[in-house]
Amino acid sequence: MSDQLTFAMENRERILAVENSFGPSGKSLLESGRILVGEGRLMKLCRRCPQPKVFFLFNDILVYGSIVMAGRWNKNQHIIRLEEVQQEDLEDSMEMSNQWLIKTPQKSFYVGAASAEEKQAWMEHIENCRSQQLQRLGLPANAPAVKDFAATWIPDHASAICMRCSERFSVAHRRHHCRRCGFIVCNSCSKARAVLRHISSKPVRVCMLCKVTMEGQERLQRQMKNQVRNQPGKEWKTRSGSNIQYDTSSEEDADELVENSSPTQWFSSQDNSSPYCYFNPDHIKPPRWCCFTTSGLQAHYI
Known part of the structure; x- marks a missing residue:
């Protein structure tokens, strides 16, 4: 009972430390039942080049952001629900080694670890936490939510x-990205805006080909609905609004800062059922449990 209380208090302090590292612009991370599992810096493939980002894995969410001051100050907080995550293992590329793909409804991106062992540890921890979260939510573990x-x-x-x-792109002929296909396109080829429900409720930039494809799909859906509506004995419920809306403005994602990366630290309690991360030795006294490192399991007793 005493160990559980101590763990709960230290876990709370660590979550608050992570929350405070994002300053007033970050969202609250402290919730009942939430446990901090791991912390580390991974390379994230951004628009121009791979950049190091700080990642925090909880038992129900994955949080990452840009590094302003290592271990103390971060910004551009992103929160991903683990039940919406799908991972894909990848071979090394010219841009990054030890990489894999993290797919989510709002954003999909490539990340890379410092070593193959660290990559494997991240992927396994994320998948384990995701499976447990799906189980808590009563969702099937073998299918994405x-x-x-x-x-x-x-x-x-x-x-x-x-x-x-x-x-050809130039200073006057700039690069943009279609949010639907991810292709690099010019402004003339990406003037269309569409609402992609899984990304944003506001219209986002799409290329002309994707616009035509989406309009064709919408026409086909309307035709199928009309056919069902005209069938005798069928009850039809109308739904207002369209899945596609067009506008004339959108902003590109802001550039992010570059910092050095460092190894990931993994921690677990004595019964190995409540893993968490030791955030920063300058902030909190180290725990009396075991630390998973890229070189194996190391016990620390204080």
Whole structure:
């Protein structure tokens, strides 16, 4: 009982430390039953190049952000619900080694670890926490909780020309990304805006080909609904609104800061049922339990 109380108090302090590291712009992370599992820095493939980001794995969410001051101050907080995560193992690329793909409805992106062992540890911890979260929610563990995942953006340097019209990019002819297919396109080829429900409730940039494809799908859906409506003995319930709406404005994602990366630290309690992460030795006294490192299991007793 005493060990459980001590663990709960230290876990609370660690979550508050993570929450405070994002300052007033970050969202509250302290919730009943939430446990901090691991913390580390991974390389994230951004628009221009891979950049180190700080990642915090909880038993129900994955949080990451940009590093302002290592271990103390972060910004651009992103929160991902683990039941919406799907991982895909990948081979090394020219941009990053030890990489894999994290897919979510709002955003999909490539991340890379410092070593193959650290990559494996991250993927296994994320999948274990995801499976346990699906079980808590009463959802099947062998199927994703969502159907639509955001397209992975192709990095800017991957193409010097628009991937739709083949016009060469320049200072005046800028690069943009279609939110539906992830292709690099020019402004002329991506003037359309559409609401992609799994990404945003506001219209986002899409290329002309995706616009035509989505309009065709919408027409087909209307035709199928009309056929069902006209069948005798069928009851039809109308739904207001369209899945596609168009607008004329959208903002590109802001650039993010670059910092050095460091190894991930994994911790677990004595019964190995409540894993958590030791956030920072300058903030909190180290725990009296076991630490998972990339070189194996190391016990620390204080």
